[in-house]
Amino acid sequence: MRKELLKAILLADHPQEIVEHTVTSYQEVAGNFRLEKWKTSELDAGHFVESVRRLIENKLFGSFTAFNTAISSFNQGVLNKYEAAQGGEEYRILIPRVLFAMYCIRNKRGVGHISTISPNKLDATFILHSAKWVLAELIRLSSKNSPAEAIQLVDNILERQVDLIWEDDETFMVLDKKLKTSDKILLVLYKQDRLSADELRAKVDYKNKSAFTKIIRGQQKEKAIAITAEGICKLSPLGVMLAEEIINKSS
Template sequence: MNTPKPKSPLQDALANVPTDYRNRIIKSYLELKARQAEAKHDAAGVSAGKLCETVVRLLQHELKKTVTPFGQQISNFAGECESFSQVPKAMGNESLRIVIPRALNYLYTLRNKRGIGHAGGDVDANAIDGATITRVADWIVCELIRIFHTMSLEEADALVSSLSSRDIPDIWEVGGKKRVLRNDLDFKQKTLLLLYASVESAVLAEDLYSWSKYSNFAVYRKSVLGQLDTGNFVEYDRESDTVIISPIGIKCVEEEILRTPVRAVANHSLKRASRKRAAA
């Protein structure tokens, strides 16, 4: 007897979105996330375009009842996004009519006009553009969940929060704590990775000490946080005892830590998965 494949949490969260739109949104969004995580910026841009085009058709379905068929090009994407603001208020809430279309137009423009995968120039903007595309896509999907979800408010909020956070497989969140699942990193690298996972807010030094499992708090402050601060990898505010990662620290994580192959960890994960399949 075949065991039915479990549904994605996104399938439940977007259950009120018509099936064809829902499946296409989820497929293109997950492709975008996976491709961006692999630094495949060209491919991520393609997925972003597909996501935009599907969400615009969903808005047409919800607000206008006349939909551009899949397979037929939306001739004036920016104009179509702007047209939703002219739809009567009774047809849909403000986010569907105004906010989401503007986000879609920005995302589509960035993906097309900036030329993801572009070469030349003094600064390689591929990674920056790719990260921006991913964050805007996160917001769009989160907003669709907020509007269409059939989950409880608590469940929807938790899912939205998880979608809005950085997807870092090397960080494990458990019981209100964070753990680094990399044995090849020193404590400075672990600290940067933990801060990268909370890039938009400062983190208590005490939390970082606890999460990294360093043995002595005073020494950790001096030898880890102090040296990272001296090198401008972080900003360590000793008055509030909080730490936030700097652009230099972010670059270090993205270019040196996240891209470091960990063959032993990968092999262990594959063996564990094989054992689970064999026992099933």
Template sequence: MITARNVLESSYDRTLATELLEAYTEAKHNYLLGGHRLSAVEGGRFCEAAYRILEHLTKGRHTPIGVQLDTEKTARALESLNAADFPKSVRIYLPRALRVVYDIRNSRDVAHLADGIDPNLQDATLVTAVLDWVVAEFVRLSERVDADTAQRLVTELVTRKYPVVQMFGDRPRVLRADLRASDTVLVLLYHRGATPTTLGELTAWVADSMQKNLRRTVRTLDDKALVHLEGTEVLITRAGEHDVESRKLLEFDSS
């Protein structure tokens, strides 16, 4: 199965790609668990890996990890590149997006209140959104996969993942035993985002007690327009996403 990690680690310097993805994963994890300040910190680490990837992509070498990175100099060098040699995303969009995250990490006070208003949530929300876009853009620029696969990987990257679903290999498991079958299905489909899920996969992922009537459960959700069932494939609808979010099914404690 092709993943964003496969694409990035085979398209760019492997060490830098791994560093980028580790920082990305930590930033997202901290954000979803409410660690907004830590999310911004990981955003800075992410940016240093991303700047180095851009250096390596355009020069064939990069500032070694552990050596102070002059991000402003790097950004100026990227902006001065010949437009015929590198796309605008590499020269302009990515460096400027990274600058925003880097400045929040270094210039904003992510540890204290500002004028009595805590900026950590809004900062972390911006940081994680930019990180989503940057990783997705690196996937798109890799040209290692066809357009349809790249779009699927990008969509999966920007879909919010929640700690209530844990991956065991390729198998997701909902960690809330209090959910009924229909809600468990909705959470799994929400987690999958735009990736179609088969009835067979759902059957394998839910608890044994839910398997016997799973097809009926999915059809009921389809009748309510919460999912879209076509043949053996199921996708969550916008109405289904709203239902999951409004009833807080993605939280460990929904009381």
């Protein structure tokens, strides 16, 4: 799984507890953004900032604030402490300042506290792309991946729990046999977005390649999915809504 590959890269350089919290909190930010839950997405950014701050502490100072202990307030003094430490400027200067900007948006724009500005798409977009940049930079620093390869890994980790799908290390199966292939496609992409047409066809267990191509082209025409120039299928906001309707009807 792509998420496990991403974790394996980070585990080469950082403690498992920090890696788990960092990846999970990023998924929460990205997942709620895709559902257009701006406030929830921005609130989740607080967990991401706190997780990566612990990663920075461990990298620069050799230990980190336990997760069952509140981390200190984020302010200019903390930024100065990071900058004065020994280590790469990514950990001392660049990543901390991006985190601080995320922290300020989360705390001062009607997300964590009452403000004249309510949570909105513009602020949530800033937070999402800042979190994506931070996570991609951590991957780049822990591996030999290029920035483009690192961001692709980040883009590919978003998965959701879907009760209609059975997945373990050996099996991936859509369990409702009555569903149309087009609905199965939406469910699979809802659980794990950005799959090649062949990967998607295998996951819905559809044998006829040319007929399957017609189905996904039809869904593209209906704006439920998009197909990139490289043949990657991804769910549109409309596709997310349609997938959730399928899930709700089955529950």
